Amino acid sequence: MTIRLADAGEQNVLKPCIHDYQVNCGNCRLNSICLPLALESDDIEQLDEIIQRSKPLQKSQHLYREGDVFKSVYAVRSGAMKAYKTTDDGREQVTGFYFPGEILGMDGISNNLHASSAKALETAAVCEIPFTSLEKLSTLMPSLQRHFFQLMSREITEDQQLITLLSKNSADERVASLMLSISTRNSKRKLSATQFRLPMSRVDIGNYLGLTVETVSRVFSRMQKLDILRVDNKEIKILDVSGLQKLANVAS
Amino acid sequence: MTIRLADAGEQNVLKPCIHDYQVNCGNCRLNSICLPLALESDDIEQLDEIIQRSKPLQKSQHLYREGDVFKSVYAVRSGAMKAYKTTDDGREQVTGFYFPGEILGMDGISNNLHASSAKALETAAVCEIPFTSLEKLSTLMPSLQRHFFQLMSREITEDQQLITLLSKNSADERVASLMLSISTRNSKRKLSATQFRLPMSRVDIGNYLGLTVETVSRVFSRMQKLDILRVDNKEIKILDVSGLQKLANVAS
């Protein structure tokens, strides 16, 4: 079986290797998102050495589960992941969606146990970054230490954004915000900011935003009627960005 | 003017100094919460040297404001603080309450700007920990580096708890959870787990939990009627812990 990743193709020409999903950090297309480091090139090589690239995950396969011993954080290389917790009464709470270049698993550091589960929303490849190696390397490379402090801090500010969204905003505003967030993250990866395919189901969206499926569906219908979005199942086209921003109630 | 802190009294007998609010980390009563480090005593001394202890904040005084340049994180030494963000449309979102031994300000690391404001809920003393010094020290002391990774990770998991609470739980469950959280944090500080004075207003509670003042007030009345709490303005007495846990919908 040949595994072929969209991002890996060009590298293979230059640098063939046993598995064609092998890439290295130095020429990974995503390193500006994943590691916006002021790293010297031999620093990157050191980092590259500790990172493990494993076989892609199939859709709905778990990367780790809540309660697993924490060993590594992970960078998404292709595809998309969701993180979720199971509440005491057995329901699920989606805590985040992760796209290529984004890091997940940092919530496991505090107790050495993963505080949430991570599951592939579609076929996905990840880079595994063993945390003890990362810690050691961080003491040697101040810029790497700083970068990880920043990454974790960003996770905190993003969670606080979501808290505000859940606490203060209407269903329309929540869905609009998520669409804008995905749009922004896409454009950081040099993909279309106005047209994309949602990797997650309506249930996941609702779960993440504290809404029911029905409400999410109705919001999409409403936005379509207002010519703000064109929704065709999971295909989204943003027709009116500023209208969407107005709906999301954010300063552009 | 003489400033006197509850925690500082006994230290002054042993180690008088210019300001009687001066304490050091080595004999601070809170160091088991603030720094549960496997630090050697001379490590603690090094940490102690970078920490600045300033004059207490008066009620409603700001420690920092959203958008301020980020220089330090802060440990609460006495009193209580709240952190909040101002939304694009000018409303306030309380993102956390901080009690003695707890650390705030870590959301400023990612952009070198504070992502939220911090305000004293009552007269409060804080320890200022300059971040660049902390970073330098962390490269030299792996256990300190690890500790800060853990602290930030804990902030992430706590935010995720709040996300779940806001997304899935009723008004009763939210208020019950907050009461249990304060109770737990009190007992970590060797204070009563069943009787305490809330430092924050009903507005702040509602704001934090995504509820209106009126709803918070009604929940308190309801819990009082059920003999779960005794509420006398800001004085809270928990009469039925397991009843409260049941209301909060958490596994005890």
Place this chain on the structure above:
DNA sequence: AGCACACCTTGACGCATATCAAGGATAGAA
């Protein structure tokens, strides 16, 4: 002590979103 202002409580009512229900669309399997 007396006043003023902020904070808290309670009630009546309305609305946004959940819930319940049913049918349609889509995608993977045989």
Place this chain on the structure above:
DNA sequence: TTCTATCCTTGATATGCGTCAAGGTGTGCT
């Protein structure tokens, strides 16, 4: 292709919490 399971949409109804309104309580200032 056809079957089947999952996902999505839409409508009708219910409800928890917000909103509006009014009055009470506590606290700090003069």
